Amino acid sequence: MSEKLYQIISRVMNIDINQLNDDSSPTTISNWTSFNGYVLLDELETNFDVKFSIDEAMDVKNIADIKRHLKNHGVNLDE
């Protein structure tokens, strides 16, 4: 599932998947603008069938945060 997450981020941010890690954030990915951030969350909601709360959305600062919130919603990223 982690692979799926990385694929989505890679696609939305238009960046090579190998350049992504848990610390990747708007600071390291130039395409991670605030708007693309919304687009990313929207895509994740659709693909993992979850709904982020506005607090969770505001809290996302890097990929590790996304993983944490997905796990909280019961998405198993280790499969």
Next chain:
Amino acid sequence: MIFEIMDNEQPLSKYILDSEKLETNDFKKKIKIALLSSFTINGLSESLKVKCSKKQISCISYVAGYNQYNQEILNEKSELYNFSPDITFLILDTRSIFGDLFHFPYSITKSAREDFVDKKIFELFNLITKFTENTSSKLVIANLGLPNYSPHGIAEMNTSYSFHDAIIDFNKKLKEKIIDLNSVYVFDFFKFVVKHGEKNIFNFQNYLFGDIKIALDYIPHLANELIPYIISLLGLTKKCIVLDLDNTLWGGIVGEDGFEGIRLGPQPPGNAFVEFQKYLKALSQRGIILAINSKNNFEDAIHVIREHPHMVLKEDDFACMKINWNDKASNMNEIAKDLNIGLESFVFFDDDPVNRELIKQIMPEITTPELPHDPSRYSDVIQSLHDFSVFQITNEDTKRGEMYLQQKKRNEFQNSTLNLTDFLKTLNLEIKIKKSNDFTIPRISQLIMKTNQFNLSTKRYQEEEIKKFSKDEKMLVGCAQIQDKFGDNGITGVFIVNKINSDEWFLDTFLLSCRVMGREVEKAILHYIIDEAKKNNVKRIKAKFIPTIKNKPIENFLPDSGFFLENDFWIYNVEKPFNTPEFLTLRVE
């Protein structure tokens, strides 16, 4: 599966990504789009670019800063005007326009609500005026969506000039204000929300998080609705739908299932085809031409078209019918030739994937949509093409089908008669000579400016000059209206005679529109001129044929009519009797 064809839009992220990789340099059609909005509208320009590229249009866009539309329009030196767009979309939203009144509309009185709407319309109209003063760009303004919410709840419907009434009133007044403006249009955002549903379009989280008032996944849908404005502006509107018959206009195969066996009627599944035919009929009534391209025995198919009680479309609704065993590509070529329309103006609608593939490969200019197996979705396919839109429906549009039909009947008639003279005899041709006056001069001038083929001298005169000639006693200016049994061709002939002296007249201009060429009506017009000369005791009519690349059709007109060559001029001795073919009736107004 079927769903995919129409409804499954790509996610916005795909458009954003694809828009960066577009290669549009080869596209001949280009458009500059400006987007102004009262909220975050990111992704719309990317969606529009990708969708334009699919229609071979290269699109450059300018997206104004967040909620900067007032400043952009009011400042004459703004980036907007500097960009010089061809078309500008201004997308407003109910929350921004109503401000605090969105939540508290009943904190003020009914008349204050009315005043508020009037004030907002006034402000917006000022903006529009400013915009039209500063740029020649077309302007498309979105009207307001109607929120499901009202603080009055179910009592909303018992409230006079309620919150919802105010929004509807705003939309109505906006439409009234701009309806007479040439370059300003309303985009019915209200209807867009109705189509997709407010619960889908508006997402609280998107809104509160990023002031995104159209949910991200609906941005590509919004782009779909704006594309028709671009299509219309660039003149890419499709003109003709070419239809298959079996399993397209009716269910089943008439050659196998027979007249009684095909599915067409008030009960399902036949009603799907009735519904589709009604939709096509409505399109034809606003100027889209319908044609048939079908592999069938002509007799089988025409029997259904003429006699089937549930055929909505009648023979006369089709401007052209190719029902035979030729391949569909050859038929398409014939249809294009008969209707005199370029291939890029056609939509080909056929349930058979093999035929679609053939047309796609051989004639890529033609739009060939994929069809679902389920005929109940046929109308949807045509609607989702967004290719038939025009800014305005003219009178000529609504009559177009009729004019093509008349042309079709003439052609069919010609094919069914033995020789040309026999054919012309049956046409009941009537030539009405009219003087040049305020009513006829615009058309006379138009013909003089654009007629190339049957034009003796190809002299071009502006309307002002024609007016001057018409007042001049030394000139005879007139035109001819041609009618036949199929209808009125309108004014399609023009002549200008210069009365050089009492003995000699000079035929300065003599032309026919290509619409009426080949029917010998020119003889009747010339006969009129010779008669006029006789009445004035004129001896000779002089003329000069000035050849051009295009006017070969009139090359032999003078010698064929009894003129003889003298030096560089053609001369007709007025005393000589002139014979007009019997099948022509000449009237002088």
